Amino acid sequence: MEEFIPVCEPSLLGNEKKYVLDALESGWISSAGKYVSEFESQFAKFCGVEYGVGVCNGTVAIHLALVALGIGKGDEVIIPNFTMIATAFAVCYTGATPVFVDADPNTWNIDVNKIEEKITKKTKAILPVHIMGLTCNMDEINKIASAYNLSVIEDAAEAHGATFKGKKAGSLGDIATFSFFANKNLTTGEGGMVVTENKEIASKLKYYKNLCFPLEGAREYKHDDIGFNYRISNLHSAIGLAQLEKAEEYTNSRIKNFNLYLQYLNGIEGIFTQIWDNSTYKHVHWMNAFYIDPKIFGRNRDELMERLRENGIDSRKLFTGMHAQKSLQKYGCTTDLPFPSTINLSENGFYLPSSSHLKEIQIEKVCDIIKRAKKV
Ligand SMILES: Cc1ncc(COP(=O)(O)O)c(C=O)c1O
Incomplete structure (x- = not known):
């Protein structure tokens, strides 16, 4: 029979099996366990930032990032028109409105020359996507963002390890999100991560990701805000850690x-x-x-x-x-x-x-x- 060449398969050639078995045997199969914190800190290091917060996919990673920045109903977020739908849906989940900017015909990324014309009084953030693994021109985007006092969220779902002027994707804005779906350069099967250099934002990410359980103190089952269960499991993180080694x-x-x-x-x-x-x-x-x-x-x-x-x-x-x-x-x-x-x-x-x-x-x-x- 003729060989079939699939469009993309995960490469699971390292310690994936060993770490998953270890996680299984430890009994820590939900979201506590050593692989979650190890994967989070190693992936943050890989991106050149301080904090990594693991989540269950790249779509909720974007939603969580927007929530942590306080974006919601009545706000507008500028995104590329040429992207995977998750970027836009995540904005909709917050109640905010995604506003579309065409692709640059050369890079296929958001056309930085067309961003300013879409900024209004309601604009709160720019959410560029590093399409196919090529980062956007982040100097230009950050310049516009600081002129209009906007946050910058990188959707780096497709860009693990990409760099712009020697700096890694994930370290180029205020906050960045990744997907670890099976076709990504690094995978956990299903999974995602939000990374940031900002301690306060990192605390909010951890808080909202886990149903707004207080980050410290005894569990009283009292919740001051509406949160989400966006946790990643120890089993998925075990795969992620092995992938990171490769x-x-x-x-x-x-x-x-x-x-x-x-x-x-x-x-x-x-x-x-x-x-x-x-x-x-x-x-x-x-x-x-x-x-x-x-x-x-x-x-x-x-x-x-x-x-x-x-x-x-x-x-x-x-x-x-x-x-x-x-x-x-x-x-x-x-x-x-x-x-x-x-x-x-x-x-x-x-x-x-x-x-x-x-x-x-x-x-x-x-x-x-x-x-x-x-x-x-
Ligand atoms: C640009 C972009 N953003 C977000 C996502 C969503 O990631 P996930 O499938 O892990 O939810 C993807 C997935 O391919 C993507 O390409």
């Missing part, structure tokens, strides 16, 4: 694989990817993402994906823009056009197999099929 190896593999894609796709006209400057940005390539210009390539994106599928290769479309989401229209978001970059990416964009342990021969095969799919 962070450098997995990051290097993703970068190497992307460069192999570039090498094997070289010379095929009509296929494009993000554009960035390696001296400023370390892109960690969560997914090997591209878009085609059907006029040059001779086929449209869906035809190309079908050709890949027929040859046993899995791929995915890029995100649909927030402006085009019925859910967000019903919620009352302003979705007026134009969003030309988002529309281009969502109509013509796709990502190719991206597992860290992908083999060169598989990448070569994928690129060969793309080459043969192009109409000359």
Whole structure:
């Protein structure tokens, strides 16, 4: 039978089994236990910040960050129009309104030149997303944020280990959130983390994540605020700690694989990817993402994906823009056009197999099929 190349599989090649078994045997399978605190502190260190607060996924991580910053009904939060829906939904959970800014056509990240025109008296925060593992231009975003007194929350769900001017994703704003879903560069199966340098914010994160149980003193079951159960388990954290030990190896593999894609796709006209400057940005390539210009390539994106599928290769479309989401229209978001970059990416964009342990021969095969799919 022909080999099937999945779009992404977790690489579980280190101490995952050993640590999970240890956690199981210890009996600490809920949210207390040594792996939770160890994973939190090691991941914070990995990001170059003081505090890490583990949660059960990357979506609630964003919600918790917004709650800790006091964002709620009547507020507006600026987000990229080209992102995964979780970024927008998390804003909606607080009662605030997400406001969309189109993607930069080169980096695919939020277009920093279009942020200011969306700021109103209600704006409380900018929530940039480091798309596909490429950080945003955080100097520009932080400059705008400080001019208008706004908080900055990095949605770094896709960017573990990425850097901007040598500083890690997670340390580039007031607070940052990560996802550890199975396809992420580092995974816990399901899981997430909020990281920050700010002690007061970290205390709020811990408080709201655990149903607003007081952080100190005896348990009286008296709760002064409405909180959430967003805890991560010791079992998931055990996987996370093992993954963290392999962070450098997995990051290097993703970068190497992307460069192999570039090498094997070289010379095929009509296929494009993000554009960035390696001296400023370390892109960690969560997914090997591209878009085609059907006029040059001779086929449209869906035809190309079908050709890949027929040859046993899995791929995915890029995100649909927030402006085009019925859910967000019903919620009352302003979705007026134009969003030309988002529309281009969502109509013509796709990502190719991206597992860290992908083999060169598989990448070569994928690129060969793309080459043969192009109409000359
Ligand atoms: C940019 C972004 N934000 C948030 C999330 C949500 O993370 P999770 O699936 O862990 O809830 C994702 C997930 O892929 C994402 O890509």
